[in-house]
Amino acid sequence: MLDGITRRIERTRTVAARATALPLLVRGGIALAFVLALLVAWPSALTSTRYVVLLGLAGVYPAIAPRGRGVTFAVLVVVGGWILDTTWYDARVALWRVLSLAALLYVGHTLAALAAVLPYDALVNVDVVGGWLVRALLVVLISAVLTVITLGLTAELAGGAFLVATLVGLAAAVAVTLLLGRLLRRS
């Protein structure tokens, strides 16, 4: 028991001594993205209490273990908080919240994908992280445009949100099925 703790402390010390700047920044980015997403998604009534510590832990955990299931868990916690806020607390679906949530979740997810394959002690070329962020930004921009158009359309339809969601959801489900089928055929 004591040996295990000593070994773990020794390992942490080695990790701290060997860690390099860019992988640490990437992991910091993951934590920041998820913590911000949690703060945006969860009701302010809860985030102003001491429960925010638990949310913070859920947000920081993917940064510590980006290879595990912590990232999926954090995204689900964010989505759960969002659904809770918009249904139970009856908050309005504001454009800025949807936009920032979508962007933060995707940035956290893609940075976790990078951190999962990037060792903490690697010497990283700046263009690795730069290229990764540029691609993430491109995706965020495209989805932001899509969000603005769709939410605008929903507002104009005024009450046809259910119909729009069904149509968009069905189209997306078909697209994803096609994509998966294509992937399987290729592999």
Next chain:
Amino acid sequence: MTAIEPPSLRAAVPPPASAADEGWAAPAWVPTRALGRTVLLTGLLLVLGVALGRVDLVLLAAPFAIGAAIGLRRMPRSAPELTVDAAEEHIVEGGEVGAGLTVANPDVIPYDLVVVRTRTSPWLDLPDADRPFAVTVAPDGWTAVELPGRATRWGRHEVGPAAARVAACGGLLACRPVVTPARRVRVYPETEPFAATEAMPAAAGLVGNHRSRRPGEGGELAGVRPFAPGDRLRRIDWRVSLRTRDLHVASTLSDRDAEVLLLLDVLGEAGASGGVKGRASVLDTTVRAAAAIAEHYLQRGDRVSLMEYGSSARRLRAATGRRQYLTVLEWLLDVRADTGDQGPHEHVFGAHHVSSDALVVVLTPLVDPRSADMLAGLTQSGRFTVAVDTLPAGAAPPNRSTWTPLATRLWRMERENVLGRLREHGVPVVTWAGAGSLDLVLRDVSRLASAPRGR
């Protein structure tokens, strides 16, 4: 009546793997957890969006789906190629070493992240070589990672094996690690300056650089004697002939070459090597001294041969010249301590392997009792033997208990005793100290050689 069917025979050669098997074995690219997460979250958010009639949930799934679509629009097909580059030129310990890793991308899509790492020998001081390197590689291009550094000890040192792991398609697909075997860097020992001015105890050939004790054609003046039939006219000493009114010739000593056998005791290693500028272990001293002695005698035109005293009993035939020096250096790189219990057999190594005229320089730490026996045997068989003590000054066994210092003292006393007995038997033992180390003992050996031989 039923016909007897021949027994079904089994093919001796295994059948070729089916295309389907190859299809599953071949792909080097595997989906990452990020791809699984993308599919899960997109599906879940879409289902929730449809079920709850919430367009915002569908929009939250949009970046994941768009990111996957952009990332997977083109898939990688071939595995990356990784090569380890290592310097081929002659490197002396303490010198600069150029090593590198090159990752080539034969595919049509860029590699978003390539993590390359390699193992290196502890005797190659390559800064940051113990860290992984993260780079990108353009399609149909390559990226090189330079690993400049310094070699700190002689030997064949490995750079590698190296491994590369590639992530493409925005981290949704990753390649199985590609491993490349190691490349070896040859690092030659730094030879300490060595010069022995003393004459060789015995010369073997008819030509060479050493003045022999026999009269003959040579450069060294031995005296003046009366002319005799057969003497060459150019040998006539006209000054003496005019004075004595009789023909006199200047007689010279013949020049001979000699054979030097360097016998390397590899029965044990002692002392921790600190590299080129640090403490020397037994093998360090052995190899560096052997290189220095070989260089010295080869430059003088002698024939030098080498032999290991150990279970393998490697040997290098006697030869002369610069080519032999390079061969000696190459041969020395493979010197290893003999860790097995199996000792040198009599039929593998014996005094009969040593030329009777050769000067035998035995580089030994005199830790193993078999080494002292071998030295005594060589001397008894009439070989001109010099022992060079290669044990480091402060060498001591690791301190295991309170009795260790006492045991070490006893061992040292016993070793001194062995050295004394060897000297009594006529084996000069000298501690290696670079230039001039062997002068004193060579003088003694020369004196012994001039005495009538035989027992």
